[in-house]
Amino acid sequence: MGRVFRRSTAVPSECAPDTYEVAFLAGGAPRVADAALIALAERGLLRLSGPRVRAVDGAPPPHPVERALFLSCLRNRSIVSVHTALRRSPEVEEIGHRLAGRGLTTRFRRRPTRLGRACLRRAAESGGLPPYVLGGAAVLPDGPVRRRVLGAHPIPQGLGRSLTRMGRALDRDSERDSDHDSASDGGFGCGGGSGGGD
Incomplete structure (x- = not known):
């Protein structure tokens, strides 16, 4: 009787990601940026007003991601630009490299592996x-x-243009349908009969 080998599903003890590593595993760089914005806003270190964000006076937080976000908001900036910059920042890139090095994400697309x-x-x-x-x-x-x-x-990128094109195509289709309906008010326009058979 042969031996049966089973793949271990236990999580190694060295797998102890910090908060932003977990955020990266859960949703990539955008989730890290979301989590940092929310954390600093909840702790009163960022003031979000309308589409703008600004750091509140005080010392920057110690975590590299939070510090990068805080320092980028010393002047009033748009939330979209801050979020985009943080997603692409060296601090967030470093999280991706670290997770890939530990085998928790794939190297190129940074998707979680089985271990991740x-x-x-x-x-x-x-x-x-x-x-x-x-x-x-x-x-x-x-x-x-x-x-x-x-x-x-x-x-x-490109989604807005795609949606606009789809809307125009639908408008053209509905115009054609209404033209066809008005042309065929007098009866069915299914073409002439070609009677007779063999």
Whole structure:
């Protein structure tokens, strides 16, 4: 009788991602930016007013991602530009490199590996993280922080043009349908009969 080998599903003890690493595993660089914006706003270190954000006077926080965000907001800036810059920042890139080096994400697309998903599950089950780290701004109660962080996600490039083209195509189709309906008011326009058979 041969031996049966089973793949271990245990999570190694060295898999202990910090808050922003968990955010990266849960939603990539955009989730890290969301989590940092929400965390600093909730701690009173950022003031979000309308589409703008500004750091409140004080010392920058110690975490590299939070410090990068805080320092980028010393002047009044748009939330969209801050969010975009943070997603592409060296601090967030470093999280991606670190996770890939530990085998928690793939090297190029930075998607969670099997081990990364197991670490993410363990982090979720531990219950020690704010819900927005795992679920993004959509899990926040309705309010200004939720609306402004969700509004920081730009429409994917080209999507606006695609939607506009689709709308025009639908308008043309509906115009053609109405022209066809008015032309065939007198009866069915199904073409002439070619009677007779063999």
